[in-house]
Amino acid sequence: MIADRPERPDERTHQQPLTDDAPFPAAPGHDFTVRRRTLLALLIAAIVLPCVYVATMAYNDLRAREADATDTTLRTVRVAEEHALKVFDMNEALDARIVDLVRGLDDDGIRANEAQIHQKLDAIGGGYPQVAAVSIFGHDGELLASSRFSPPPPASIVARDDFTGIRDGRVIDHVSRVMRSQVSGETVFNMGVARRDDADVFAGLVSVALRPGYFSSFYHDLLGPSSPMALGLVRSDGAILAFDPPPRATRSAITPNSPLAAALARGGESGVVRMHSALLDSNVIVAFRRVGSYPVYVTCAYRTPAVWAAWYRHLSVLIISMFTPSIALWCVIWLSLRRLAAEEAAWERWQAEASMRRSIESAYRQSRKMEALGNLVGSVAHDFNNLLMIVSANVQIARRRGAADLERELSAIERALKSGQSLTRQLLGVARKQPLRNETIYVGRWLPACRELLRASLGAKVSLVVEVDDGVWPVLVDVAEFELALINLAVNARDAMPNGGRFTVRARNTSFRPDEGFPLDGDFVHITLEDTGAGMPADVLARAFEPLYTTKPKGTGTGLGLPQVFAFCERTGGLAAIDSAIGAGTTVHLYLPRSLAEPPVPRPEPHEESAGMQHGLNVLLVEDNEEVAAGTEALLQMMGHRVTCASDAASALEFVESAHADGDHASPFDLVLSDIHMPGTMNGIDLAEALQGLEPALPVILVTGYAEELDRARHVDVRVLSKPFDIALLEKTLEAIREERQARAKRERDATL
Structure with missing residues (x-):
């Protein structure tokens, strides 16, 4: 502005002209912005640097723990693979010895020599804990001889997948799925080879039944108690042969379309995948290795929640050791910022109060100058008001x-x-x-x-x-x-x-x-x-x-x-x-x-019944300026009123008092319209106070352009118009006075009747 x-x-x-004086200089040693920025920079550094350090250390620790878990699974799966390879190689050797044992014998020849063959089968497979039974089957799947029973009970495997697979030359079926034995009722999986006659035609099957519990027991001993890992022996098609610890869900194969199933289907020798295991109901890191040339894999799964649990424990120790001193430093910096804010607020209050005092002093000096000038301006404005009244009228x-x-x-x-x-x-x-x-x-x-x-x-x-x-x-x-x-x-x-x-x-x-x-x-x-x-x-x-x-x-x-x-x-x-x-x-x-009075409630405007006057009023006009008086008189007469003029308050008072002196209590005037500022010993307010002492009192309208006179006029029961007044407002005021007089006259007539 x-x-x-x-x-x-x-x-x-570049000044701040609150007053006539010079603006406040910057306070030496109170560069609050620089100090605040320094403290904020320290606070940010004290927060960011420990957080960055902890985040970096936590990230590296997590990656290291995951790498250690992966290395552990790889080492474990290698040991389990070597063990499985030895077992499978030995079983293959047993199958070869049995094939040589019955070479040249057809099914009938084996049945004829069943007792001797039984003894030799028992001697070959009876000393191995992993071997449940050694069996010879004919070309039609009938059981010909067994290391467990002599003579063997009637049984046929003609419908089994391993029999049809070996007969048809499918490699994967040389290791069967886990099944329950028809003869002993024991849970086993079989490794078998085909018997062939002199014409190289399929003549039957030699099978060694292996116990899955043997592998599970070995895996349990290898992992130890409370291990986060799990070991399994599975075929390349995902069929589970052995697993430890026992899975929560009863499943005979790994989940189809899982990363591990896809890796086994590709036939890779070894690898590592990350996946969610339905067997363990957990996210895992899985390492797998193929057992020699057999269609079998050893898998080792490491539960990642165990990795995260160990990482959380290490992270909590790291956070406590790192942030305990950092929090103390944050508190110190925060308290320093609060103290700086208090100092700055005190400094600003002091500046504001000093500026306000200087500004107010200047304002009061200005007020004194304006008071002297106001007397001159007021006199000129008053005379100018009278001129405006003449023109307006x-x-x-x-x-x-x-x-x-x-x-x-x-x-x-x-x-x-x-x-x-x-x-x-x-x-x-x-x-x-x-x-x-x-x-x-x-x-x-x-x-x-x-x-x-x-x-x-x-x-x-x-x-x-x-x-x-x-x-x-x-x-x-x-x-x-x-x-x-x-x-x-x-x-x-x-x-x-x-x-x-x-x-x-x-x-x-x-x-x-x-x-x-x-x-x-x-x-x-x-x-x-x-x-x-x-x-x-x-x-x-x-x-x-x-x-x-x-x-x-x-x-x-x-x-x-x-x-x-x-x-x-x-x-x-x-x-x-x-x-x-x-x-x-x-x-x-x-x-x-502040005003302690409540604002007035707005009232609806009174209904104006008629804009015209039914009867004119007798108006006593008191005005010392002849031109103003002439214009106002002419206007009042055009409104239908009768006007009597007086040049000063004393003359007007004589007009009214002379009527009362003649004994006529009814005044010849209905109202008095008077200027306040007039020559002589009496002004318009003095006249109004004198007229209120008469009986009956006359309505008075005072006209003024001075505030001092208006303040005094408010203590007198009169209507006041400020110069130059609006003619329409004067007409409305006269109409209100006429209606009041008619209402009072009606009440007097009613009281007389």
């Missing part, structure tokens, strides 16, 4: 007489009258002589309702923001003067932001105690009006509230805008101050005292 015009580029400075007379051919000229005169009335109002306001019509309003409700008024004053380029706290106190102000003050400030803000900007209006409650150094004490509503313009230099700000001072181009400013704002606040019992800095905009502070 500026003093009635935008600043010129050569006027800009004669324009109304011309309109009422129907001067249709002068409509354009009369409209131009009326526009000039409104401009003159606005200028007079500003002059009287600056001089503290403008009559105030104070009323109690809620700022919280009233201020948002002024948005459109402010938007119109700001223009399209400036955005408006209104922020009002909840529960803002009511104030006792002249609403018209309040609106004029806001308009003046909005116009100044618009001129300070020719390229657009933001105008912010805020309202909040504030209180001052006598010991705080503020010139006023008590409860106030603090209204701030802030723009984002270029700001004001110190020399302009020092004279911003001075009447008739303007830096605007000729013809665009009167120098009465900011002085009117200052005078308005002062006359309400408050204060106005400006805070501005070049390049940082301007903020105007309005302090309006």
Whole structure:
């Protein structure tokens, strides 16, 4: 905001012109920004560096533990593979010995020598714990001889997969799936080879039945108790031959389409995969190795939750050891930041209080200058008011007489009258002589309702923001003067932001105690009006509230805008101050005292029955200015009233008293219309007080342009119009008086009857 015009580029400075004095220098040793940034950098470093270190160590530890788990599975699966290879090689050798034993014998020959063959089969396979039975089957799948029974019970394996697979030459079926033996009922899986006659035709099958429990027992001993690993022996098609520990789910094969099943199907020799195991119901790292050239793999699964559990334990120790001292350092830095914030707040409060004191002192010096100038301005404005009254009255007379051919000229005169009335109002306001019509309003409700008024004053380029706290106190102000003050400030803000900007209006409650150094004490509503313009230099700000001072181009400013704002606040019992800095905009502070009275409840407008007068009134017009009296008399007569003129209050009082002296209690006048400021020993208020002492009392309308007279007039039971008054308002007031007199006369007649 500026003093009635935008600043010129050569006027800009780097000062903060809160007052006439120089701005506050930067406090040595109080570079709060640098200190805050340093502490924040230390705090960030104290947080980030330990976190980065812990994250790096945790990541590396997790990768190392996973690598160790993978190495462990690879070593374990290698041991299990060597064990399985020895067993399978031995079984293959047993099959070869049995084939040689029965070479040259057909099925009937084997049956004929079954007793001798049984003894030899028992001798061959009976000494191995993994071997459950050794059997010879004929070309039709019938059991011919067994190491377990002699003679063998009737049994046939013609429908078994291993029999048909070996007969048809499928390699995978040389190792069967796990099954229950038809003869002994024991759970086994078989390794078999084909018997062939001299013509190399399939003649039967030699099978060695192996116990899965033998492998499971070996795996249990290899892993030890509470091991996170599991060992298994599976065929290349995923069929499980042996597994330890026993899986939670009863399954005969690994999950199809799993990473391990896919790896086994590809026929690789060895590898490592990560997957979720349905057998263990856990995520696992699985290492696998093929057992020699057999269609069998040894698998070792390491549960990853065990890896994570160990990693969590190590991470908790690492976090405790690392962050315990870090938390202590964080607390120290945080306390340092709080202390720095407290120091900065104290420093800013001291600066603000000192700035406010200097600003208020400057404002009071300005007030004294304005008081001296106001006396002169008030006298000029009063005489100018009388001239405006003469012009206004004669324009109304011309309109009422129907001067249709002068409509354009009369409209131009009326526009000039409104401009003159606005200028007079500003002059009287600056001089503290403008009559105030104070009323109690809620700022919280009233201020948002002024948005459109402010938007119109700001223009399209400036955005408006209104922020009002909840529960803002009511104030006792002249609403018209309040609106004029806001308009003046909005116009100044618009001129300070020719390229657009933001105008912010805020309202909040504030209180001052006598010991705080503020010139006023008590409860106030603090209204701030802030723009984002270029700001004001110190020399302009020092004279911003001075009447008739303007830096605007000729013809665009009167120098009465900011002085009117200052005078308005002062006359309400408050204060106005400006805070501005070049390049940082301007903020105007309005302090309006809190009103303890509640705002009046709005009442509906009375219904107007008729605009015309039924009977004219007898009006005693008291005016010392002949031109004003002539114009007002003519207007009243055109309204249908009868007018008697008096040039001063003493003459008017004689007119009224002479009627009472003749014994006529009924006054010849219905009302008295009098100016307040008149020559002689009596003014209009003295006349009104004298007339109220008569019986019956006459209605009185007083006209004034001075605030001091208006304040006194409020203590008298009269109606008051401020100069220059609106003719329509005068007519409405006369109509109200006429209706009151008619109502009183009716009540008197009714009482007489």
